[in-house]
Amino acid sequence: MKNTEKSGTRRLRRALVAAGALAAGAATVVGVVPAGAAGAAEAGRHHPPRTTPETRTIATSTLGDDLRVTLTAVRSTQDDLAANVRLSTYTMDRGHWKLQDTEQVGKKDSWFWFPLTGSGAVCEFSTASRAPQRIKVQLLITPSIGCSPVHRFQVRDGRIVTG
Known part of the structure; x- marks a missing residue:
């Protein structure tokens, strides 16, 4: 039963990505499918699981001289279309940014x-x-779905808390 649910979830993700690409029109399809792909069908092609997740910094904000806040997309190692989002804070320590805390945004593998x-x-x-910041x-x-x-x-006290 569990494999059926995972399979259904993957099909739904692929359908949503394909629908988003079609709804967005040909001009934005490039932003939805990987560079060099032949089309939306390429986005759903199965690839071997990754051992090291691919990451991309998607936003950064620096507050004053001593606090940096970063959003990072982390590609799932289980599903090519899924991702996690990591919110991290860094503090300045002897001229270098040092990781202070990290929190997940949303649920595991819940982003595309x-x-x-x-x-x-x-x-x-x-x-x-x-x-509190x-x-x-x-x-x-x-x-097609939006934000x-x-x-x-x-x-608070150097830790990221929900709320």
């Missing part, structure tokens, strides 16, 4: 890789420098 790494992936990314994240689900609900975070 190609819309996240294409044009217009970030609908809203706002940060505030006054304590508030962070709002809203990302593109697909061009996700806003995910809200705060930095």
